[in-house]
Amino acid sequence: MAKPPADVFFATIAELSKRLRAKEFSTVELTKAFCDRLEQTGSRYNALVLSMRKEALRKAHNTDAEIKRDRLKGPLQGIPYGVKDLLAVKGYPTAWGARPFAGQTFPDDAHVVAKLDKAGAILIGKLCMVELAGGPSYRFAGASATGPGLNPWDQTRWSGGSSSGPGSAVAAGCVTFALGSETSGSILTPSAFCGVTGLRPTYGLVSRRGAMALAWTMDKIGPMCRSVEDCALVLHEIAGGDNEDPGSAGKGFTYAPQFARKPQEITVGYAPVDFEEWSDPAAGPAFEAALEVVKSLGVKLKVVEIPDFPYQALAGTIISAEGSSAFEDLIRSGRVDELNDSRQIAGLKAGLEIPASEYLRAMRIRALVQAAFRNLYYDVDLLLTPSRPGPAPKISDPLDAPSTRPPAKSRGLSGMIPAGNLAGLPAVSLPCGFADKMPVAISLVGRPFFENEMISIGRAFQAQTDWHRRRPPADT
Amino acid sequence: MAVTRRSLVQMAAVLAVPAASAQTAGSGPAAAPSGDAQAVQAQLARNAQLLAQVKLPPETEPAFHFKA
Numbered sequence: 001m002a003k004p005p006a007d008v009f010f011a012t013i014a015e016l017s018k019r020l021r022a023k024e025f026s027t028v029e030l031t032k033a034f035c036d037r038l039e040q041t042g043s044r045y046n047a048l049v050l051s052m053r054k055e056a057l058r059k060a061h062n063t064d065a066e067i068k069r070d071r072l073k074g075p076l077q078g079i080p081y082g083v084k085d086l087l088a089v090k091g092y093p094t095a096w097g098a099r100p101f102a103g104q105t106f107p108d109d110a111h112v113v114a115k116l117d118k119a120g121a122i123l124i125g126k127l128c129m130v131e132l133a134g135g136p137s138y139r140f141a142g143a144s145a146t147g148p149g150l151n152p153w154d155q156t157r158w159s160g161g162s163s164s165g166p167g168s169a170v171a172a173g174c175v176t177f178a179l180g181s182e183t184s185g186s187i188l189t190p191s192a193f194c195g196v197t198g199l200r201p202t203y204g205l206v207s208r209r210g211a212m213a214l215a216w217t218m219d220k221i222g223p224m225c226r227s228v229e230d231c232a233l234v235l236h237e238i239a240g241g242d243n244e245d246p247g248s249a250g251k252g253f254t255y256a257p258q259f260a261r262k263p264q265e266i267t268v269g270y271a272p273v274d275f276e277e278w279s280d281p282a283a284g285p286a287f288e289a290a291l292e293v294v295k296s297l298g299v300k301l302k303v304v305e306i307p308d309f310p311y312q313a314l315a316g317t318i319i320s321a322e323g324s325s326a327f328e329d330l331i332r333s334g335r336v337d338e339l340n341d342s343r344q345i346a347g348l349k350a351g352l353e354i355p356a357s358e359y360l361r362a363m364r365i366r367a368l369v370q371a372a373f374r375n376l377y378y379d380v381d382l383l384l385t386p387s388r389p390g391p392a393p394k395i396s397d398p399l400d401a402p403s404t405r406p407p408a409k410s411r412g413l414s415g416m417i418p419a420g421n422l423a424g425l426p427a428v429s430l431p432c433g434f435a436d437k438m439p440v441a442i443s444l445v446g447r448p449f450f451e452n453e454m455i456s457i458g459r460a461f462q463a464q465t466d467w468h469r470r471r472p473p474a475d476t
Numbered sequence: 477m478a479v480t481r482r483s484l485v486q487m488a489a490v491l492a493v494p495a496a497s498a499q500t501a502g503s504g505p506a507a508a509p510s511g512d513a514q515a516v517q518a519q520l521a522r523n524a525q526l527l528a529q530v531k532l533p534p535e536t537e538p539a540f541h542f543k544a
Contacts, residue, residue: 139512316519320520350516350520361527361532364538368532
């Protein structure tokens with residue numbers, strides 16, 4: 001068999017699976033090619049923590065033997081992937097992006113890693129992240145033991161966080177897909193900034209056993225891929241109940257495009273003000289063009305507004321209180337001072353002082369938020385909004401710089417990232433164009449456990465556009 | 477054994493030492509650069525103010541058993 005051609009690095013799961021089964025190249029050859037690329041290119045973007053070449057090649061040999069005997073498992077068999085370094089992999093260090101946890105190991109694989117292993121996917125590396133997934137907040141892109149995540153579209157810009165490595169590794173063609181995690185924006189943001197498709201599942205759909213805990217009532221694990229269909233294929237394998245995860249909803253997910261409702265039967269809620277005023281002027285044309293594409297699919301559109309709650313304050317209070325509790329030992333030991341970001345250090349310490357009454361108040365208001373979204377979803381099936389108002393910031397820019405633009409005339413759906421995370425809603429970020437030569441994206445946000453609906457509209461969107469197929473300039 | 481006021485004070489002093497050192501072990505809030513600590517405290521205070529403005533019916537229970 002021949003060495004895999006360079007186009008494999010940007011192929012989808014379905015395309016690679018077909019070519020592996022056609023024996024165009026072997027799993028070993030494919031794995032070697034991806035390991036080479038991840039080690040060389042991934043390191044350039046501060047995306048790679050640890051190559052797992054040896055173990056990956058051992059599994060690839062086994063996979064080739066299976067394929068030879070027609071023991072076929074499914075579309076992920078033989079597909080190379082990476083995981084954010086907050087997921088445990090037996091026998092390998094899992095540092096959570098943070099210097100105080102360097103060299104930390106766990107006795108078992110994270111549940112999602114075990115599931116993907118069973119599905120035949122081949123883990124080739126652990127990927128960089130913002131330290132402790134950024135909890136409770138951080139001020140600079142350099143908040144990581146491995147340095148700032150660099151964007152393959154422009155290395156002077158940030159890849160986004162906290163799943164920085166998964167975002168840049170998928171964008172740069174170093175892995176076919178990656179697993180990230182989101183507490184409040186950590187899948188959607190790097191997906192949008194790096195021009196990849198990212199899916200945040202409903203809270204409780206994917207087990208977090210073996211994953212670092214930041215905020216128990218908000219943490220979720222999800223795929224970052226080349227297309228929404230790839231996200232669906234990965235979610236199909238990693239979703240499912242788990243008695244060992246107290247947050248598990250005990251539900252599974254079956255990717256069933258054949259049963260998807262027609263776009264004409266789906267109502268999409270959106271707010272014109274998001275596209276006209278909340279977005280950066282440079283990104284406005286891309287967002288408006290994306291809205292036109294969604295309209296052309298034949299969906300019913302309805303103008304809506306996000307329920308009125310202080311979402312940032314709610315998410316901030318809950319993540320601070322839960323995160324500081326989760327890392328109380330680190331804080332009390334003083335080793336928290338080894339983190340890179342001084343704002344994050346101060347935030348973790350201050351989180352221990354949040355009164356119980358404030359945390360309880362936030363959690364009670366959160367119950368109202370959930371009820372308000374249940375009401376909103378009586379009228380719509382999906383919400384559509386820009387994933388982020390604009391493209392990735394420069395590496396050196398402080399992330400808390402106040403906006404210099406005048407406030408919009410209404411709230412629209414701004415604040416959907418904290419709101420969607422507080423309400424546990426699923427979302428998918430779809431690349432939709434460019435601003436300042438950097439990718440921008442829209443998000444579809446669905447009802448809890450209705451991932452198939454947003455996937456079907458996402459697929460229809462990507463059938464009409466090729467933004468998800470674009471490659472960074474260095475790799476075209 | 478009778479518990480005297482003096483023995484209670486002595487017991488409290490013994491218990492207070494580890495508690496105090498736990499709070500200040502390594503570095504307390506004061507060890508962080510003051511600008512960051514102040515910014516974080518100000519943000520938490522703003523958060524608390526915003527949450528206090530939300531009208532909350534007394535029967536509303538916290539979303540502790542959180543299911544989406």
